[in-house]
Amino acid sequence: MNTAKRRARRIRxxxxxxxxxxxxxxxxxxxxxIFIASITPELKADFNQAWLSNRQVTYFPSExxxxxxxxxxxxxxxxxxxxxxxxxxxxNMVLTLVVASLGAYGFVRFRFFGRSSFLVAxxxxxxxxxxxxxxxxxxxxxxxxxxxxxxxxxxxxATHSAPFVLLLMINYFSTLPRDLxxxxxxxxxxxxxxxxxxxxxxxxxxxVAGGLLAFIMTWNNFLFAFLLTSTAEVxxxxxIMRQFALGEPxxxxxxxxxxxxxxxxxxxIFLLFQRMLMSGLAAGAVKG
Amino acid sequence: xxxVNLRKVVKRFGDVxxxxxxxxxxxxxxxxxxxxxxxxxxxxxxxxxxxxxxxxDGDILIDGxxxxxxxxxxxxxxxxxxxxxxxxxxxVRENMSFGLKQQRMAKAEIDTRVDEAARILNIEDLxxxxxxxxxxxxxxxxxxxRAIVRQPKVFxxxxxxxxxxxxxxxQMRTEIKRLRQKVRTTTVYVTHxxxxxxxxxxxIVVMNKGRIEQIGTPHxxxxxxxxxxxxxxxxxxxxNFIPAxxxxxxxxxxxxxxxxxxxxxxxxxxxxxxAGLAGRSDLLLGLRPEHFSAAAGExxxxxxxxxxxxxxxxxxxxxxxxxxxxxxxxxxxRLPPTAGAQEGKPLRLAADLTQMHVIDPVTGxxx
Ligand SMILES: Nc1ncnc2c1ncn2[C@@H]1O[C@H](COP(=O)(O)OP(=O)(O)OP(=O)(O)O)[C@@H](O)[C@H]1O
Ligand SMILES: [Mg+2]
Numbered sequence: 001m002n003t004a005k006r007r008a009r010r011i012r013x014x015x016x017x018x019x020x021x022x023x024x025x026x027x028x029x030x031x032x033x034i035f036i037a038s039i040t041p042e043l044k045a046d047f048n049q050a051w052l053s054n055r056q057v058t059y060f061p062s063e064x065x066x067x068x069x070x071x072x073x074x075x076x077x078x079x080x081x082x083x084x085x086x087x088x089x090x091x092n093m094v095l096t097l098v099v100a101s102l103g104a105y106g107f108v109r110f111r112f113f114g115r116s117s118f119l120v121a122x123x124x125x126x127x128x129x130x131x132x133x134x135x136x137x138x139x140x141x142x143x144x145x146x147x148x149x150x151x152x153x154x155x156x157x158a159t160h161s162a163p164f165v166l167l168l169m170i171n172y173f174s175t176l177p178r179d180l181x182x183x184x185x186x187x188x189x190x191x192x193x194x195x196x197x198x199x200x201x202x203x204x205x206x207x208v209a210g211g212l213l214a215f216i217m218t219w220n221n222f223l224f225a226f227l228l229t230s231t232a233e234v235x236x237x238x239x240i241m242r243q244f245a246l247g248e249p250x251x252x253x254x255x256x257x258x259x260x261x262x263x264x265x266x267x268x269i270f271l272l273f274q275r276m277l278m279s280g281l282a283a284g285a286v287k288g
Numbered sequence: 289x290x291x292v293n294l295r296k297v298v299k300r301f302g303d304v305x306x307x308x309x310x311x312x313x314x315x316x317x318x319x320x321x322x323x324x325x326x327x328x329x330x331x332x333x334x335x336x337x338x339x340x341x342x343x344x345d346g347d348i349l350i351d352g353x354x355x356x357x358x359x360x361x362x363x364x365x366x367x368x369x370x371x372x373x374x375x376x377x378x379x380v381r382e383n384m385s386f387g388l389k390q391q392r393m394a395k396a397e398i399d400t401r402v403d404e405a406a407r408i409l410n411i412e413d414l415x416x417x418x419x420x421x422x423x424x425x426x427x428x429x430x431x432x433x434r435a436i437v438r439q440p441k442v443f444x445x446x447x448x449x450x451x452x453x454x455x456x457x458x459q460m461r462t463e464i465k466r467l468r469q470k471v472r473t474t475t476v477y478v479t480h481x482x483x484x485x486x487x488x489x490x491x492i493v494v495m496n497k498g499r500i501e502q503i504g505t506p507h508x509x510x511x512x513x514x515x516x517x518x519x520x521x522x523x524x525x526x527x528n529f530i531p532a533x534x535x536x537x538x539x540x541x542x543x544x545x546x547x548x549x550x551x552x553x554x555x556x557x558x559x560x561x562x563a564g565l566a567g568r569s570d571l572l573l574g575l576r577p578e579h580f581s582a583a584a585g586e587x588x589x590x591x592x593x594x595x596x597x598x599x600x601x602x603x604x605x606x607x608x609x610x611x612x613x614x615x616x617x618x619x620x621x622r623l624p625p626t627a628g629a630q631e632g633k634p635l636r637l638a639a640d641l642t643q644m645h646v647i648d649p650v651t652g653x654x655x
Contacts (some may be wrong), residue, residue, distance in 0.1 A: 179373035184342050186367045186444075187434070188390030197386075201377045265478040 030261075037256035039064040042071075068253040069261070077232055078240060078258060084150070085236040085262070089218040091154035096161045096214040097207060103162075105170035105195045109181060119170075126163040130223050133159055137228060149230050156228055157218040158189075165210035171200060172206035193231075206275040216266055237262040290351035290364075290441035290474050291316050298345035299332050299498075305499065306332050308498040309346065319468060321476045321485035323521070330478040331446055333495070337476060338444050339363050346627065351441055359388035359504045361390070366435035367444040370451060374419040380406075380430050381415040387438045403436045408470060409433050425456045432464075438473055443475040461487060482522055488512070494518050513654055516647045519574050525609065527576050528619045529647065533569035534562055541566060543573065543592070543641070545615045552592030555642050561655060562646055574645035574654070577609070580621035582628070583636040590642040598629050610635075 040061040072078045106112075108121060137156050146152030176199060184194045200207065222238035229235050241262070244255035270277070292314040299307035307329040314320045318598040322330045337348055339360035347356050355363050366387070374383050380404055388398045402510075404496040406412045409429045409510065419427055435443055449457045450466075461484055468475075479485055485492045486506040492515070494501040494509065502509060502518045513519035520526050534554070541554040541562055554562060565571060583593045594614070602609040603625060610629045612622045621637065629635050646655045 041326070178368045178372060179371045180375065182338075182360070183373035183434075184375070184386070186338060186365060186638065187387035187438075188361040188437065190359070190361060193390075198375060246409060 042253040068257040092157040092218045093215040100165040108173040161214035207277040296346040300344040356517040365439045366440040370447040372431040405433045445477040526608035530573040532573040536566040542563040557591040572647040577622040579640040579643040
């Protein structure tokens with residue numbers, strides 16, 4: 001009886017392990033492929049062959065090399081693009097968090113005229129495809145001299161991350177009992193101070209999740225970076241990735257190296273904050 | 289150290305008037321309890337004093353100053369919440385010093401105050417814990433400590449003990465009383481537990497449906513309730529209300545009950561009070577369970593004896609609650625266990641009419 005139960009449990013454990021391995025392979029496989037490509041030396045273009053097949057397919061290069069990584073920073077302005085991505089993604093993250101927490105606090109704690117219509121408007125704003133915003137954004141940029149500036153790009157990116165994170169924070173703040181606000185008010189806090197000293201510290205997982213989402217949205221956003229900018233001074237990583245693929249011949253090795261380097265920050269942040277991220281997305285983690 | 293005045297204070301939520309014009313003066317250092325049934329507006333009144341709820345009409349004064357438009361932080365009050373509302377991300381010490389830090393008090397002074405309060409409340413060992421790691425009773429103490437260290441003008445309590453189990457509640461009640469001997473601050477204490485109000489308060493405010501029914505000392509409310517509501521609300525088990533009539537008999541007044549037909553002589557000292565009611569047959573006799581006793585021999589002066597059949601007995605140790613029917617109403621009496629009450633058996637009882645109340649059901653007032 002007992003041994004049968006134990007065996008059943010062991011068999012189930014094996015199945016779980018096999019399943020996890022499959023999922024892992026499926027999601028990490030492409031990454032592995034990109035890694036291999038990035039250490040495969042770039043071949044001299046062979047114009048007798050069709051442009052796509054100018055390299056051999058191997059599972060592991062016979063002479064692995066880091067030359068592609070060197071080329072990435074020497075022959076293309078990759079560093080500039082990386083810097084732009086960092087500035088715009090970080091800026092958008094900060095702006096989004098400020099707007100979203102102030103807004104969410106207002107929505108959760110105050111009853112005001114038009115409150116629910118505003119909420120619906122936020123939802124709608126989030127569902128508007130970014131393409132629709134391109135022309136108005138360009139007009140606004142021209143009017144206020146924001147063309148090809150980091151600030152302009154940050155403001156543009158916030159149009160889609162702020163509504164989303166706002167909804168996330170509304171969800172999060174609603175789980176905090178109102179008594180806490182009131183206790184802090186009686187203890188001598190203004191509303192803003194309540195938000196800063198009580199609500200935000202208690203919402204840390206939510207803030208981390210919201211901030212990361214905003215960061216990644218911008219980091220990966222190709223559309224705005226491509227269409228709203230005209231100089232390399234503000235172009236971001238997704239734009240250069242496209243240029244690699246469009247080249248003739250396409251520089252697959254450098255492209256793969258670039259892909260890995262641009263994935264790195266996001267992956268690192270995920271690893272650092274994964275615990276908070278999970279509980280933040282699940283919401284309601286804090287309870288007296 | 290401050291007086292609190294409420295002047296015609298009204299609270300409306302939309303069209304619903306929840307607090308309907310309250311006038312109340314709470315003296316410096318006085319402990320006032322607000323009691324009343326659920327939904328009568330106790331918490332709303334307290335929250336208006338705290339500034340957590342806007343006032344629809346009227347004025348509130350603290351220490352002689354109109355604070356109606358002041359934010360809670362500018363009123364110099366401290367509040368203990370039913371849920372305790374301890375900040376979960378702070379230790380007990382941080383919780384208690386939070387309010388003082390907002391006032392930018394010197395760190396040394398903060399520490400002295402927190403240590404002092406922790407000593408009074410017996411929570412010195414808990415200062416470095418987070419609220420999550422505390423029991424209900426300990427959280428309750430921390431919540432009180434957070435209020436004490438502030439040394440505010442007014443303490444506000446909203447049902448601070450109702451989340452504790454019965455035994456702990458009684459213990460904390462005594463604790464609050466003891467605390468009160470050391471820290472005398474003007475206090476408004478909301479509770480729906482009348483025993484808490486009776487034991488703690490200097491004066492009790494009984495509220496009903498957004499209005500004040502009566503304000504008085506515990507003794508006054510118990511012995512001289514002014515309305516039927518107060519008479520029924522204060523005291524446990526509550527006062528019995530028995531349909532009755534009053535008749536003039538020569539130069540005496542008689543109290544008549546029906547079913548069985550009983551006639552008691554009203555004590556002479558009440559004659560003046562009830563003379564105007566002679567001939568009325570729609571009155572209510574109010575008599576507390578403790579004012580019944582087992583009859584022995586001739587009726588004592590002011591007592592009326594009658595024979596009844598006991599329906600139910602509830603022995604609770606030191607006394608027995610006895611239920612029977614008189615004048616078509618179920619009556620509860622508190623008798624000593626030695627009274628010999630047995631279910632289904634007849635018993636002769638005496639009603640102490642010197643403690644009687646007569647209620648005019650038309651006005652709902654105690655005559
Ligand atoms: N924010 C609000 N909006 C609308 N109605 C409210 C609001 N707050 C309270 N009320 C209503 O006001 C009335 C009084 O509420 P209050 O909380 O003061 O009652 P209470 O006497 O404290 O009762 P309890 O003993 O149950 O705590 C209730 O009928 C309640 O439904
Ligand atoms: Mg209440």
